[in-house]
Amino acid sequence: MDEIYQRNSAVLAQRWPAVMQRLSAEDATSVPAQLLEGKSSTLTVAGIQLTSRHDRLAEAQTQADSLPADSPVVHLYGTGLGDLQRVLLASASLQQLQVHILNGALFALVLQLLEQQDWLSDPRVSLAYADERTEIQLPFFALPAELVLADDANARIRDRLVSEVHVDFNNQEFSPDNPENVQRLEQGRALLQSDTDVAALFGTQPGREIFVIATGPSLQQHLPRLLSTGEQAHRPLFICVDTAYVPLRKQGIKPDLVVSIDHRITSRHLPSDDTRDIALVYLPRQDAAMLQAWQGPRYVGYSTSPVYARIRQHIPRANLHVGGSVIHPAIDLGVKMGASRITLFGADFAFPGGKTHTGWQDGDLGPQMNIARHWVRDGRGNKVKTQLNFRSYLIELERYIALHPDVQFLNTSRDGALIDGTAFDPDWTAP
Structure with a gap:
């Protein structure tokens, strides 16, 4: 685990030192995470699965398909286990993937458990905490689990994401x-x-x-x-x-x-x-x-x-x-x-x-x-x-x-x- 974290954190420290400094202060041990096995595996936090436990790649592809086709810029809210980042970066039309952290302690835990340096090293990726902006950015995909698990610091952006996700449903009445x-x-x-x-x-x-x-x-x-x-x-x-x-x-x-x-x-x-x-x-x-x-x-x-x-x-x-x-x-x-x-x-x-x-x-x-x-x-x-x-x-x-x-x-x-x-x-x- 220490070696995995060292490799992940080395990339973060080089590319986003301010983000790495903030992540270093997060308490990953405060996250009540458990390993959940299926055809593959995932993490569950307070009873909430971060991803599918059966086919994480298929789930990530479905999520990617919900975004506008061939969008040159995509905003991803939540870090998950890195699956959606990898699917999005497989697109040749993607020029920039902006990843917004919704739960710092959770991401710090994932950095200890799983290799993430592949997508973190991609020059098209930028990384920041969601609360560094006052408004959400479009087009976006918000990982469902992290809309629930967002920490207090990122709650205002979380609220805006939830509101935006519900717009089409709310407008059906009109x-x-x-x-x-x-x-x-x-x-x-x-x-x-x-x-x-x-x-x-x-x-x-x-x-x-x-x-x-x-x-x-x-x-x-x-x-x-x-x-x-x-x-x-x-x-x-x-x-x-x-x-x-x-x-x-x-x-x-x-x-x-x-x-x-x-x-x-x-x-x-x-x-x-x-x-x-x-x-x-x-x-x-x-x-x-x-x-x-x-x-x-x-x-x-x-x-x-x-x-x-x-x-x-x-x-x-x-x-x-x-x-x-x-x-x-x-x-x-x-x-x-x-x-x-x-x-x-x-x-x-x-x-x-x-x-x-x-x-x-x-x-x-x-x-x-x-x-x-x-x-x-x-x-x-x-x-x-x-x-x-x-x-x-x-x-x-x-x-x-x-x-x-x-x-x-x-x-x-x-x-x-x-x-x-x-x-x-x-x-x-x-x-």
């Missing part, structure tokens, strides 16, 4: 050929034609501070002060997401605009009483009767989703950015209205304090707290429970913020997920 989508759009066609294009709101609040209010648990701590702030003559504009509307109104807080995009939203979430002075911004597919009952002005727009591709040809409307959650178009609306500063409330993307939302019972707005199996870092650097889709929503918000450096984004709680690109508002945020 197919324009889905009869349910066709029916939803048709039942709302008359309102779509008569309601005002959301573009009429764009540019109407240049330089104004805008509060975007979501429904995360941390909203609860701000409700009394939001009430007093809302009663001031000169105050920020209040935009809330649909599920925050009832909790706000119960506290006497009247938002200026409500944003809603989900067809599962009903009058239970958006009661129409006393809404004459509140604007509703929505995307089609929502229940027409609920929309019709709204007493205030209504504005309608689309997202870039293909579900709207056909109807937009006949009824053009402006776009709002949608990244899976209603908070994305709410923030995008504020930016397009001209905000110089967006302050976020209840934008937790997690379950701080063991709660899922403010103003609703556990499970009212989605899965219950007890099934949460994932985590993100909160504003203090601690792990806080979340669910998979919340992590995807967080990622899309961070990407959106990165594209809008001219707008200042502030967060008001350290209890929820840390949002890259935001600062904590010292006037609203507890230590």
Whole structure:
């Protein structure tokens, strides 16, 4: 084992001394690995097989075949046992293979057990820890076992990889050929034609501070002060997401605009009483009767989703950015209205304090707290429970913020997920 490690580490030290230095500090003994025999052999870590135990080469070839044909550059996330690297490097069209380490201790263990210098020595290979970049690179293949086994240091990139892998599955719901989508759009066609294009709101609040209010648990701590702030003559504009509307109104807080995009939203979430002075911004597919009952002005727009591709040809409307959650178009609306500063409330993307939302019972707005199996870092650097889709929503918000450096984004709680690109508002945020 020592000789194998010496040969592997000699290549690493020569080609990537910084990576080798970091790998030398990894504790390979912390990896609960066991040898698993089949027609061939593999390693299992905490019950998770790194590769097939029967035909590792065939598995690697299947993985390679899922990538775009003849791609000159490929990014591989995870190191595995070296099988996929060897298959990819057998292609004459491959000019560069960038390997991103997802679990340093695991790779250090493999370097002790198996010869890896063949692919490590290939001049087309570059090697780095995944966390050295803030964003994933395309085209990529992520080794499934290491999406589960990624260490904490590489968790943010792991989250982005998982989100990207799930995109096609998640988008199936928004197919324009889905009869349910066709029916939803048709039942709302008359309102779509008569309601005002959301573009009429764009540019109407240049330089104004805008509060975007979501429904995360941390909203609860701000409700009394939001009430007093809302009663001031000169105050920020209040935009809330649909599920925050009832909790706000119960506290006497009247938002200026409500944003809603989900067809599962009903009058239970958006009661129409006393809404004459509140604007509703929505995307089609929502229940027409609920929309019709709204007493205030209504504005309608689309997202870039293909579900709207056909109807937009006949009824053009402006776009709002949608990244899976209603908070994305709410923030995008504020930016397009001209905000110089967006302050976020209840934008937790997690379950701080063991709660899922403010103003609703556990499970009212989605899965219950007890099934949460994932985590993100909160504003203090601690792990806080979340669910998979919340992590995807967080990622899309961070990407959106990165594209809008001219707008200042502030967060008001350290209890929820840390949002890259935001600062904590010292006037609203507890230590």
